[in-house]
Amino acid sequence: MLDKVVYQVYPKSFKDTTNNGVGDLNGVNQKLDYIKSLNVDYIWLTPFYKSPQKDNGYDVADYYEIDPLFGTMEDLENLIKEAQKRNMGIMLDMVFNHCSTEHQWFKKAMSGDLYYKDFFIWSKKPTNWQSKFGGSAWEYCEQYDEYYLHLFDKTQADLNWENENVRNEIYKVINFWISKGIKGFRFDVINLISKRYPIKDGIGDGRNEYTDGPRVHEFLNELRSKTFNDQVEFLTVGEMSSTSVEQCVNYVKPERKELTNAFHFHHLKVDYKDGEKWSHSHFDFPMLKELFKTWQEAMDENNCVDALFWSNHDQGRIASRFDQANTKEEQIKKNKMLAVSMYLQKGISYIYQGEEIGMENNLFTEIDEINDVESINYYNHSELNHDEKMKILNEKSRDHGRTPMQWSNKKNADFSDIKPWINVNKNYNQINVSLQEEDKNSTLNFYRDLINFKKENTALIEGKIEFLNQNHEDLLIYRRYNNEVEYLIICNYFNKTVKYDINPEYKVVMTNNNEYQEEKIIRPFDFYVLKK
Numbered sequence: 001m002l003d004k005v006v007y008q009v010y011p012k013s014f015k016d017t018t019n020n021g022v023g024d025l026n027g028v029n030q031k032l033d034y035i036k037s038l039n040v041d042y043i044w045l046t047p048f049y050k051s052p053q054k055d056n057g058y059d060v061a062d063y064y065e066i067d068p069l070f071g072t073m074e075d076l077e078n079l080i081k082e083a084q085k086r087n088m089g090i091m092l093d094m095v096f097n098h099c100s101t102e103h104q105w106f107k108k109a110m111s112g113d114l115y116y117k118d119f120f121i122w123s124k125k126p127t128n129w130q131s132k133f134g135g136s137a138w139e140y141c142e143q144y145d146e147y148y149l150h151l152f153d154k155t156q157a158d159l160n161w162e163n164e165n166v167r168n169e170i171y172k173v174i175n176f177w178i179s180k181g182i183k184g185f186r187f188d189v190i191n192l193i194s195k196r197y198p199i200k201d202g203i204g205d206g207r208n209e210y211t212d213g214p215r216v217h218e219f220l221n222e223l224r225s226k227t228f229n230d231q232v233e234f235l236t237v238g239e240m241s242s243t244s245v246e247q248c249v250n251y252v253k254p255e256r257k258e259l260t261n262a263f264h265f266h267h268l269k270v271d272y273k274d275g276e277k278w279s280h281s282h283f284d285f286p287m288l289k290e291l292f293k294t295w296q297e298a299m300d301e302n303n304c305v306d307a308l309f310w311s312n313h314d315q316g317r318i319a320s321r322f323d324q325a326n327t328k329e330e331q332i333k334k335n336k337m338l339a340v341s342m343y344l345q346k347g348i349s350y351i352y353q354g355e356e357i358g359m360e361n362n363l364f365t366e367i368d369e370i371n372d373v374e375s376i377n378y379y380n381h382s383e384l385n386h387d388e389k390m391k392i393l394n395e396k397s398r399d400h401g402r403t404p405m406q407w408s409n410k411k412n413a414d415f416s417d418i419k420p421w422i423n424v425n426k427n428y429n430q431i432n433v434s435l436q437e438e439d440k441n442s443t444l445n446f447y448r449d450l451i452n453f454k455k456e457n458t459a460l461i462e463g464k465i466e467f468l469n470q471n472h473e474d475l476l477i478y479r480r481y482n483n484e485v486e487y488l489i490i491c492n493y494f495n496k497t498v499k500y501d502i503n504p505e506y507k508v509v510m511t512n513n514n515e516y517q518e519e520k521i522i523r524p525f526d527f528y529v530l531k532k
């Protein structure tokens, strides 16, 4: 599995074929050749099930039905078939920590049906647990004079995994999709499913009471044994909220039979101040280096497959993070350097739509341009003034990752003929697929070359990884090697020139700076892949 590449599609923002302003499944189908041109093995689709869309589909109202907004079951079957023809598997996003309060289960619970009441988590009085989207994680319900738990929005009620009937319903859903020809799953916040009982106050926001909880490994093991256990080349990835290396190793150690790999987010919090998302902070490069080393080494030593990623639909665009580029040329160098620094590490690569063309954060001026429930809650709860809040949202809002895919410089970036559900980034005339197809030095063509290069070199897939010069203030340096060959990767994370002598025993096989040989210096955002 270490050679696999996954392309994440957020269907709502990918390609609109019905011209209603919302992307759809046929849009993904239409772009399959484009996706395949990146040498991708799996396409992960974020949720398109029936949903009131309070959290863009992560609030599922029916796990078996496709929301008409995105198309029909036939469209999905077509997509699976067409992807298969091109040797790509479709992965679905499964949200089982919670479901929408519009789901029949919750509606029945609210109508007094005690069988379904026990599908959810209740407490006579609220604890100090905070919702990930701000405010208390408990919502009062008059019917029972009790509170139900929602770790996310109040329209996303947490499911009670202690109840065997809930687990069996979930396994039924998974098997239904496997029977449709699905080749993998991404499981949303899967390490939050086991809560600690009795329910009580926790430390800080309460997360220690439900993160990596007491029965989570047992549940995942059971889930697998009742569903995809016998599937070949089946790829599962669990999204882990605030987990630890030790826990993560346990989720993905092959002999434990839980998941193929796991998303952990510590490396994407190096520009948070004291772990707080809604803050400005310079990025902590030594911490980033330390995190890469710790996680990669732990995964490797335990024979685990790590998940390599820079972005997803919950993150600001990676092109806009860390040290800033001043010119278009510098920006392209930075995009390439970041890609090399991440994807030549050991693990499965996950590329998020638009990352491969270096899509950037948008500029939001008013709160009504923002759609994301987390950002709006932040805006409403924060005591800062409007300008300060907008400044922070312009760095951190999840909507930066959700602006429409930029296909060309036609109207609305050729995403849709009508005004899209969320504004297109104003820079689409400069950054789009069509322009980059024509330019052999583009970010897009570089992503293609990089993926092919990795796939052709066993040392970069299965070889060991070792991080070097951990004290160097500007450069990330690591080597990948097996018995036959060694690669040395050097990346300058900063917009400044650094003196560094490369050992002449190595020869340059890939770089974004062709002038190195003369000057023996590493220029802003340079990278080198060297071979011995």
Ligand code: TEU
Pocket: 055, 058, 059, 095, 132, 152, 188, 189, 239, 241, 277, 313, 314, 374
């Ligand atoms: O995300 C989980 C999650 O914790 C982050 O999105 C979190 O909200 C954010 O990074 C904090 O700043 C998953 C999905 O990816 C996300 O889109 C959903 O909103 C969330 O679960 C609830 O299902």
